[in-house]
Amino acid sequence: MKIIECRHPYEEAIIPPEDVVLVLGFFDGVHRGHQTVIQTGKKIAEEKNLKLAVMTFNQHPSIVFQKLQPDTMKYLTSLEQKTRLMEEQGVDILYIVEFTSAFASLKPQAFVDQYIVDLHAKVAVAGFDYTYGPKEIANMACLPEYAKDRFEIVTVPKATLEGEKISSTRIREHLDAGQMEEVADLLGYTYEIEGTVVHGDARGRTLGFPTANIKTKSTTRLPQEGVYVTELQVGDKWYPSMGSIGHNDTFEKGRQLTVEVYILDFKQDIYGEHVRVRWNHFLRGQVAFNGAEALIEQLKQDEEDTRAYFNM
Numbered sequence: 001m002k003i004i005e006c007r008h009p010y011e012e013a014i015i016p017p018e019d020v021v022l023v024l025g026f027f028d029g030v031h032r033g034h035q036t037v038i039q040t041g042k043k044i045a046e047e048k049n050l051k052l053a054v055m056t057f058n059q060h061p062s063i064v065f066q067k068l069q070p071d072t073m074k075y076l077t078s079l080e081q082k083t084r085l086m087e088e089q090g091v092d093i094l095y096i097v098e099f100t101s102a103f104a105s106l107k108p109q110a111f112v113d114q115y116i117v118d119l120h121a122k123v124a125v126a127g128f129d130y131t132y133g134p135k136e137i138a139n140m141a142c143l144p145e146y147a148k149d150r151f152e153i154v155t156v157p158k159a160t161l162e163g164e165k166i167s168s169t170r171i172r173e174h175l176d177a178g179q180m181e182e183v184a185d186l187l188g189y190t191y192e193i194e195g196t197v198v199h200g201d202a203r204g205r206t207l208g209f210p211t212a213n214i215k216t217k218s219t220t221r222l223p224q225e226g227v228y229v230t231e232l233q234v235g236d237k238w239y240p241s242m243g244s245i246g247h248n249d250t251f252e253k254g255r256q257l258t259v260e261v262y263i264l265d266f267k268q269d270i271y272g273e274h275v276r277v278r279w280n281h282f283l284r285g286q287v288a289f290n291g292a293e294a295l296i297e298q299l300k301q302d303e304e305d306t307r308a309y310f311n312m
Contacts, residue, residue: 001083001086001087001091001092001093001094002016002092002093002094003083003094003096004016004093004094004095004096005058005096005098006095006096006097006098007097007098007100008097008098008100008102008103008106009102009114012118015118015119015120016051016093016120017120018050018051018120019050019051019120019121019122020045020050020051020052020053020092020093020119020120020121020122021041021042021044021045021048021050021051021052021053021121021122021123021125022041022053022054022055022116022119022121022123022124022125023037023038023040023041023052023053023054023055023091023125023126024054024055024116024124024125024126024130024132025037025054025055025056025126025127025130026056026057026060026061027054027056027082027086028060028075028076028077028082028168029076029077029168029171029187030077030082030085030086030089030187031076031166031167031168031171031186031187031188032159032161032166032186032187032188033127033158033159033165033166033167034127035089035188036156036159037125037126037127037156038052038054038086038089038091039089040125040154040156041054041123041125041154042089042090042091044123044125044154045092045123048122048123050122050123051092051093052090052091052092052093053091053092053093053094053095053119053121054086054091054093054094054095055095055097055115055119056082056086056094056095056096056097057096057097057098057099058079058096058097058098058099059073059098059099060073060075060099061099061104063099064099064100064101064104065104070219071218071219072218073219074219074220074221075219075220075221076168076171076172076175076187076191076221078194078217078219078220079096080194081192081194083096095119097115106133107133108132108133108134108137108138108142108146109146111132111133111138112132112143112146112147113146115132116147116151117150117151121151122151122152123151123152123153123154124143124147124151124152124153124154125154125156126140126154126155126156127140127155127156127158128140128155128156128157128158129158140153140155161185161186166186170186171183171186171187172221174186175191175221175222175223175224176223176224177224178223178224178226178228178282178285179282180223180228180279180280180281180282181281183223183279184280190231190278190279190280191223191278191279192276192277192278192279193214193216193220193221193222193259193276193277193279194216194220194274194275194276194277195214195215195216195217195220195259195274195275195277196214196215196272196273196274196275197212197213197214197215197270197271197272197273197275198213198214198215198271198272199213199271200213200258200260209262209296209299209303210262211244211260211261211262212232212260212261212262212263212270212275213258213259213260214259214260214261214275214277215259216259222245222257222259223245223279223282224245224282224285225245225246225247225257225285225286226244226245226246226282226283226284226285226286227242227243227244227282227283227284227285227286227302228242228243228244228245228279228280228281228282228283229242229243229280229281229283229305229306229309229310230242230243230261230277230278230279230280231277231278231280232261232263232275232276232277232278233275233276233277233278234268234270234273234275235273238278239263239264239266240263240264240306240307240310240312241261241262241263241264241266241277241306242261242262242264242283242302242303242306243259243260243261243262243277243279244258244259244260244261244262244286245257245258245259245286246258246286247286259277261277262299262303264303264306264307264310264312280309281309283302283305283306284302
């Protein structure tokens with residue numbers, strides 16, 4: 001997959017000359033609804049013997065429109081994760097457009113001219129609710145007016161699960177409730193985060209449950225605080241594990257939120273490793289225990305439940 005980063009106004013030379021089917025959207029999560037849009041584009045591309053291109057943004061548009069601090073936005077997928085998922089969907093060209101004030105100020109006609117026509121799109125594919133400016137004048141129903149018969153338009157209808165729209169908002173609501181199976185149903189894959197293993201206070205080691213402390217980006221959307229059945233990837237291998245998101249209130253109030261993962265039957269030193277964590281199943285909420293002994297007993301039960309999940 002070819003990745004092309006665009007900053008407005010882009011240089012014409014960075015755009016590949018071949019005709020494409022262009023799929024449009026922000027695609028946070030690349031969930032099953034997004035996958036339907038992308039696969040619609042892929043099918044058309046195969047029928048017409050064209051490359052499949054997707055255009056997304058480096059950050060959420062609301063950062064510019066609502067003047068938010070970039071690090072306050074929480075994403076279901078990082079740009080790196082989104083890129084990997086796009087490649088898995090069979091995308092040939094991924095345009096990552098920097099969503100700046102200059103780009104945001106484009107009129108709908110200018111957007112269509114410069115970011116659809118000039119990207120050599122013979123077909124533009126997007127979800128029914130895609131907009132490219134003020135929604136009253138820049139929605140999918142208005143697109144033929146701006147297209148001027150220069151490309152075909154395919155609008156993909158709403159994707160639903162159990163009668164409700166599949167959406168990033170719905171996924172976030174389930175994440176906030178620790179409902180990981182529901183999250184996976186909507187995503188089409190198990191929810192993941194990425195981070196780097198850093199040194200913690202080593203208290204888990206003294207309890208008999210040494211954990212990998214995962215430092216995540218401030219923009220990472222974490223599930224509800226609690227203890228989970230997880231898997232952790234080191235290198236190319238996934239290991240069964242149990243993960244905790246919380247403040248370790250048993251030992252001290254007001255501690256910083258941490259992500260810690262205890263890897264079953266694992267003895268390696270992995271400090272400094274970039275890892276991925278899958279959040280499979282919620283085991284329990286966070287509790288402030290009455291001392292270390294009560295916590296150890298609960299951790300033993302958590303490990304037993306985790307092993308049962310994996311049939312270990």
